[in-house]
Amino acid sequence: MATQLLIYGQVEAVNKQRHVDWSIKAGNNYSFAKQVNSVPLMAVEFPSAADDYSIVFAGADDEILPVVVMGVREDENLYVAEDGSWDANYVPAFIRRYPFVFASTDDGSTLTLCLDENYEGCNQEGRGERLFDADGEQTQYLTKVVDFLQDYQSHYQRTQTFCKKLNELDVFEDMGAKFTLPSGEERTLTGFKVISREKLKAIPQEELAALMANDGLELIYLHLHSMRNLNKVLQNMPQQATVADDTDTAEADVQH
Template structure:
């Protein structure tokens, strides 16, 4: 999960002393995420993301979060083409909030809005949306950015609670997926967790009812259904002209999704 930070470069707290004359010109390309093969996903995003991505889980303990798989190799995002266009209907909120991010030094009690000053859209020539007006007051644009990140933070906390409950119920198992690429190269995708169907079936009825009541069961089934999209990820690999065969995937039995 450390790779998620690679989309941020020179991160600085947003303030009117430093950024009074700064503007943000939204870029239409996503080259900043080209080398990230998974990003966090909030629980509220499952219905939209499940059509395009495989949703799995990464991390340990309180740091466990859902993520979407976007590549089968290190530093590879197969959902971004050579022009920097995002090739899927849904773009995760983690990506859409860039170049802004909340930072905290006290375990999330105090949040500070920060900006990646390396973002290509940052400028002091008035292109795009200003962060502050001539009087040093935050603009409507900056207010919308703050609202979006505060909403993201709220969903982040809800997602943490969801994952904590799944952990308490001991529903996770390690995922292992073996890939055979058109070139004949074999690779294994590990480091992620999935929900075990067998463990889910073995849950006491009262726990299942509790999951159903708070929409947790729906999220679980969306996750399980999304595992079918691993083949879609492979189909995004660059075609090898001399090898017309489609790449294939084999999910290890312990994490098989039917």
């Protein structure tokens, strides 16, 4: 997975001097995300995302985060259709917050609301929702944007805590999913981590009880169940490719 700012172009801090006459015309065109094959997913999103995506993990040490797999090749998002629509019932919050994003200091103590000025919905003709009113005060729309990003940031921190605990329990292992392109070429999707069922079974009872008490166990099971969705990703490929499958079990799609 590339940097979290991959879908952003010209990012500038939102302020009344620069953006006093700016409006945002939102739409259902997600072409801005057509070249990203995975994006971060917050833990709170697992129940909504597990039916549409494979939820895996990316990163190392204290930087591990859940992500959803959206393509099997780099620079490819198979959930963005030719007309720019999103081909799934649930759109991850990482995508929905665009074109806005928080920029933070190195220690994360200060957050600054930023906007991708390259977004096609940005305009100074009054189309859509204004960022500031005639008095230079932020509009209700911009207030809702800030509230959404603050909520996202809170869930981001909770998700980090969840992943750090999983890392401490040493339940991760590297994932490799084999698939076949329409040309017949075989490839393996790597660079992600999954939770090992065997390592999960070996967790001490007290740690398992703690995971159950804070809903962590439910999240783990949603992750494991979601791995069945790798074939859903491939169904969006031209001339449908298929995941290599030797049996009828979900485990056959993923090699460790």
